Amino acid sequence: MQKNNLFKGSFSTIVLKLLNDNGKMYGYQITREVEKITVGELVVTEGALYPILHKLEAKGMLSVEMKTVNNRVRKYYFITEKGKKESVILLSEMKAYIQNMEILLNPKLA
Amino acid sequence: MNRTITSEETEKLFEFCRQHFVYHYDLQVELVDHIASSIEDQWKENPEIPFNTALLNTFKKFGISGFSKIKVQKQKELARKYNRLLWKYFLEFYRWPKMLMTLAGTLVLFTLLRMVNNIAWVIVPYFALLVIASLFYFYFVAPKKLKIQTVQGKKFMLLEYVNQIQMTVVLFSQTPIVAFNISRYLHIHSINQPWVLLLISFLIVCLNIILYGQFFFVPEKIKEHFREQFPEFAL
Numbered sequence: 001m002q003k004n005n006l007f008k009g010s011f012s013t014i015v016l017k018l019l020n021d022n023g024k025m026y027g028y029q030i031t032r033e034v035e036k037i038t039v040g041e042l043v044v045t046e047g048a049l050y051p052i053l054h055k056l057e058a059k060g061m062l063s064v065e066m067k068t069v070n071n072r073v074r075k076y077y078f079i080t081e082k083g084k085k086e087s088v089i090l091l092s093e094m095k096a097y098i099q100n101m102e103i104l105l106n107p108k109l110a
Numbered sequence: 111m112n113r114t115i116t117s118e119e120t121e122k123l124f125e126f127c128r129q130h131f132v133y134h135y136d137l138q139v140e141l142v143d144h145i146a147s148s149i150e151d152q153w154k155e156n157p158e159i160p161f162n163t164a165l166l167n168t169f170k171k172f173g174i175s176g177f178s179k180i181k182v183q184k185q186k187e188l189a190r191k192y193n194r195l196l197w198k199y200f201l202e203f204y205r206w207p208k209m210l211m212t213l214a215g216t217l218v219l220f221t222l223l224r225m226v227n228n229i230a231w232v233i234v235p236y237f238a239l240l241v242i243a244s245l246f247y248f249y250f251v252a253p254k255k256l257k258i259q260t261v262q263g264k265k266f267m268l269l270e271y272v273n274q275i276q277m278t279v280v281l282f283s284q285t286p287i288v289a290f291n292i293s294r295y296l297h298i299h300s301i302n303q304p305w306v307l308l309l310i311s312f313l314i315v316c317l318n319i320i321l322y323g324q325f326f327f328v329p330e331k332i333k334e335h336f337r338e339q340f341p342e343f344a345l
Contacts, residue, residue: 050140071116
């Protein structure tokens, strides 16, 4: 389960990136999309997804829209301008982190 | 054609949420759609799975804490959202002319407190006025104008929290009278020192500005957010 622990910390970044790329999405769709992209390697638990979505919404990084689909109300999330800016920062931080980990794990011997 | 959730089944899902202590419509609606989508996905693979089995399969994915973790977290986030709104109001309010008004108000109150023989002549009527104004707000203004309890028989977490946070501010606004009572009880005479009176005056003016923000600005902003999210429940 180690991979999921690592994944938890970067979950906000993943959600922002997904919404930035795909436009509007609803909760269940996000869980399925992450599983699909990572071919089932990463599983988003429902108990982890919604707190992150609500946090990003409260911070004004995501906005919401309600639509009636199949006779029920569906809550769509979409990224705001503030969220887009934050996503750029978070992604660059994550890339730098991955690069540093690469260097640490595969040191080049002189 | 794939099997989909019927209206009766959707109702059962709302009932399921209530049985698991989720009473607010704004949270229920999201969980109901999630469970319904997951059940429909299961039916795509095997349309014969009974509704209740598919429901329990989905609920298991929410983990040992079920919906409670989501609910608690959402309440925390709403509290943060309200604080951010109040802070925004404060920054918007504290522009140049209003800053001067606050200082002027403080000085007027300070002069008044210095003029009277006993500051109780100012503090007690202020407290009485505050109680009357708060009661008037909670019983007459809020239910009619802000409708922050239930909308069409449904409870909304987004709205309910307004009331809770307002109560906290009302409690805080009583700090001056509490300070006055304590000083009387403990015979602390330094309360009549000019700098203490100035501090009390400033505190009273600031608390009233915060109170005004919580009573009028924050609910209006929350109503705007609510209208955007739930236009069918127009406030």
